[in-house]
Amino acid sequence: xxxxxxxxxxxxxxxxxxxxxxxxxxxxxxxxxxxxxxxxxxxxxxxxxxxxxxxxxxxxxxxxxxxxxxxxxxxxxxxxxxxxxxxxxxxxxxxxxxxxxxxxxxxxxxxxxxxxxxxxxxxxxxxxxxxxxxxxxxxxxxxxxxxxxxxxxxxxxxxxxxxxxxxxxxxxxxxxxxxxxxxxxxxxxxxxxxxxxxxxxxxxxxxxxxxxxxxxxxxxxxxxxxxxxxxxxxxxxxxxxxxxxxxxxxxxxxxxxxx
Numbered sequence: 468x469x470x471x472x473x474x475x476x477x478x479x480x481x482x483x484x485x486x487x488x489x490x491x492x493x494x495x496x497x498x499x500x501x502x503x504x505x506x507x508x509x510x511x512x513x514x515x516x517x518x519x520x521x522x523x524x525x526x527x528x529x530x531x532x533x534x535x536x537x538x539x540x541x542x543x544x545x546x547x548x549x550x551x552x553x554x555x556x557x558x559x560x561x562x563x564x565x566x567x568x569x570x571x572x573x574x575x576x577x578x579x580x581x582x583x584x585x586x587x588x589x590x591x592x593x594x595x596x597x598x599x600x601x602x603x604x605x606x607x608x609x610x611x612x613x614x615x616x617x618x619x620x621x622x623x624x625x626x627x628x629x630x631x632x633x634x635x636x637x638x639x640x641x642x643x644x645x646x647x648x649x650x651x652x653x654x655x656x657x658x659x660x661x662x663x664x665x666x667x668x669x670x671x672x673x674x675x676x677x678x679x680x681x682x683x684x685x686x687x688x689x690x691x692x693x694x695x696x697x698x699x700x701x702x703x704x705x706x707x708x709x710x711x712x713x714x715x716x717x718x719x720x721x722x723x724x725x726x
Contacts, residue, residue: 468690470694472499472533472534473498473536473537474525474529475489475498475500475501475536476501476502476503476524476537476539477500477543477651478504478520479502479503479618480504480617480652480711480714481617481652484651486498486700488674488675490698492682493691495692495694496685496692497692497698497700498701499533500700500701502703502705504705507618508618510584510586511584511585511611514589521538521547522547522554523726529557535558535681535688537560539651541563541649542650546585558684558688563591563592563595563673564673565673565676566595567599569645573643575643576602576603577643578603578606579643579647580605580608581610581635581646583614583650587609604641608637613630613652614650614652617710619707619710622655627659628659635664639664643668644667644668646660646664646669653672654672700719702719703722703723705724708721708723
């Protein structure tokens, strides 16, 4: 079983930021990545629709013999992972906005979170935020329009800069010292974010933490791949293959798949 692939799915190409962290930490692991770009973004969909899409993605990965599934989508994690874990007999790794480290380490007692509507409105997100915000002001911002621009290959465009400038202004005015990225698409915005934000603001995403948790679960379940052979990585999208090629630095083949 250890040679079976890790399955990874996202509402689109954003979860490739998580894949890169997993690949770096677990170089022996084979992976299969699903980008459900035809249905992106998940963030403006109902909880019922997000669950249906997550089940569809999960069953496709299981049909390809995946031993563990990483839900590389904040919206799908917060809305669907509890049901997925109860329904399927494989480990699931989810991703949540890193509110805890931001809140515990903030000196200005103000942190910003940029995320989708589906994540910010979920019960799981609110429960986590309430646990850790204490006396810290949390400025939430729905990143409406960001995912479609990234999926269209306009990650660092003028339109994106204009959107981010508008979304970040209230956070800058509130003197945040941490910005939490609550969507796996958003790490690709780092060049713009670093340019717009004051120098003292630290940016946190959850990709590295997901990779560490994946390794822990593989070890505790005794399904980690110790074979020294080169790993196999397969990428499938029902959207634009060229955008994924670009984000993967043209290192891997990307196959169009209707699903």
